[in-house]
Amino acid sequence: MVFGGALSRLDGMTTLVIGARGSIGRHVLDQLLAAAVPVRASVRSLATAAELPPGTEVVAADLTRPETLPEALDGVRAVFVYALADGAEDFVRAAEKAGVEHVVLMSSGSVLLPWTQNNAIAREHREVEAVLAASALRCTPIRPLALANNALGWSWGIRDDGAVRMAYPEARTAPVHERDVAAFATEALLGRAGAAVSDLLTGGELLTQREQVAMIAAALGRPVRIEELSPEEGRASFARFMPAAQAAAVVEFLADAATGGSPATDTVVRVLGRPPLSFTRWITEHIADFQ
Helix, strand or coil: CECCCCCCCCCCEEEECCCCCCCHHHHHHHHHHHHHCEECCCCCCCHHHCCCCCCEEEEEEEEHHHHHHHHHHHCCEEEEEECCCHHHHHHHHHHHCCCCEEEEECCCCHCCHHHHHHHHHHHHHHHHHHHHHCCCCCEEEECHHHHHHHHHHHHHHHHCCCCEEEECCEEEEECCCHHHHHHHHHHHHHCCCCCHHHCECCCCEEHHHHHHHHHHHHHHCCCEEEEEEEEEHHHHHHHHCCCCCHHHHHHHHHHHCCCCCCCCHHHHHHHHHCCCCCCCHHHHHHHHHCC
16 A cells, blocks of 8 residues: 555546545445556545555545645546535646546535525535536536435434434435445546436435335344434434534425435436445445444
8 A cells, every 4th residue: 555655647547536435435446446447545644544455545635625635636637526615616726737637526416406406405516516617627426316325324323222313204215325326436437427427316216214214124133213303303413413504404305305305216227237226235235334
């Protein structure tokens, strides 16, 4: 493993994965390595670099610290990056100066839904997309709507006292596996995907939150009860982990999903040529998080 220092340039063909330890970024890194693409991983602290695959070129970079970006972007042709409103302009300036050609942006499918115009999370992602679109960089946004990984937020309650506390248990979404999201990003980075890679990305099956919890309980082999929260209680619960405006946006999304506002699409089939990975498979792969 290379820690900082002399970074490979490879005639500008290196692909940088920013946030390579993230739930999606790590899969993007793994898929690029499997494709034998020259790839560089960035982490906020090199102390965590040992968690990445052996032999990976690693550099410390933080979108909130623009002075760390030039070294990370040196010799890079393409970048995978999570949307970050506070650092978007600094990232664009650094990427343009470094000669980056293509940015694959982890955005949100909420930007494509007309009823999310005033949703704070959708608004932030639209703003980041607009910053990239106004730049000299070619940008491909990836737009998943409901991540299967969101269910990990229930793991603490399930482990603690066998309960999940949630607003709108009948909200229906089509959870998308993080590997499918990463596959879209990888296809875009490798130049193998057309415009459809930016279409609304979902899993293949609409499931209520109640049904998702029941599936987790079945995999655990023990009951899990649901304690329904009011919208106000739901906002307060989410606000323990995120800004109040984002917490309100999540509850707003669930309210709309409870009335049919969260669709399932065929985007995975059209882009990847196979069915989406199921929520059942996601549970199997993550069951240890709930035990």
